[in-house]
Amino acid sequence: MSVSSEDLFGQILGLGEDWEVFQTESVEERNTIFIRVRETASLLSSQRCREDKRYKVKLYDHAPRRFWRHLNVFNGECVIECALPRLQCNHCGKIWRAKAPWEGKCKGLSNEFEAFALTLMKEMPVKSAGEILARMTIACGVC
Numbered sequence: 001m002s003v004s005s006e007d008l009f010g011q012i013l014g015l016g017e018d019w020e021v022f023q024t025e026s027v028e029e030r031n032t033i034f035i036r037v038r039e040t041a042s043l044l045s046s047q048r049c050r051e052d053k054r055y056k057v058k059l060y061d062h063a064p065r066r067f068w069r070h071l072n073v074f075n076g077e078c079v080i081e082c083a084l085p086r087l088q089c090n091h092c093g094k095i096w097r098a099k100a101p102w103e104g105k106c107k108g109l110s111n112e113f114e115a116f117a118l119t120l121m122k123e124m125p126v127k128s129a130g131e132i133l134a135r136m137t138i139a140c141g142v143c
Helices: 005-013 041-046 111-123 126-140
Strands: 019-027 032-039 057-062 066-073 076-082 085-089 095-097
Touching: 005 019, 005 032, 041 057, 041 085, 066 111, 066 126, 111 126
Parallel strands: 032 076
Antiparallel strands: 019 032, 057 085, 066 076, 085 095
16 A cells, blocks of 8 residues: 555644645655645634634635745754645634644744754753754745
């Protein structure tokens, strides 16, 4: 049984039914793998208004494309790319951007990358951890 790279990365990221990897691209000269993700119809059907959870929402549009540095994969940099959907309440009309499940607290970093950074800082001097993380994020070039 063959598994596509999109399905494999979707499982690795734990996207569930609301998100899907629709394309992967390996850029060899940069030693980077780009994982392109989009929402599924399941996300739209499961979301409710932020103000009053009784009301359904619809897709309003998509925010500009964003990038998140993720943990290395196969000794290469890994970047998640997604134009996050903006949702609108059918009742009150308010609009907001959906939150990606991989999105960390720091702009441009995934939850897993942040956890890795915190682990490094617990296990070694902060200066050394900072140097390692700076090389990882500067080399990425998209964060």
